[in-house]
Amino acid sequence: MNIIYSAAPGATGSAPSATTTATGSGWSFIILLAMLFAMFYFLIILPQRRREKQFKEMVSNMKRGDTVITVGGIVGKVIDIKKDTIKIKTSMTTELEVTKRAIATVLKEKEESKEQQEEKDKE
Known part of the structure; x- marks a missing residue:
């Protein structure tokens, strides 16, 4: 029966103090x-x-x-x-006139001409 009443308010006993746990949890909270x-x-x-830099x-x-x-x-072509x-x-x-923010990809003119030459070479 003594175990049940040991944590009751006003009971004397060795309860952990709030100051020791608060400082440890404060540092862990800051680190987290x-x-x-x-x-x-x-x-x-x-x-x-x-x-954004690449865009x-x-x-x-x-x-x-x-x-x-x-x-x-x-x-389209610019x-x-x-x-x-x-x-x-x-x-x-x-x-069409579009904003620059609406551009998803820019295909360079040189890349397209290379692809067309490769297709002609395959034929």
Whole structure:
């Protein structure tokens, strides 16, 4: 019966003090929080910055005559480049003006000519 009442309020006994457990758990919480932030940074923030850097480089190296693919799947050849938009020609008479953020892939003019030459060589 003594075991049941040993943790009762006002009971005298050797109970663990709150100050010894609070300091240990405080440091472990800070370390856990730092590890969580490091994982978040290396798994989410750093790859996103790399993708943005690659995109900016791709768009800045784009020039007239390059073939582009938009995020909507439209394929066209670059006719004119402005500050925030580009004008692409999708067929013989259709011209579209899209924002630079809508470009998914830039296919260089040289790469296409190499592919066409390889196809001609195979025939």
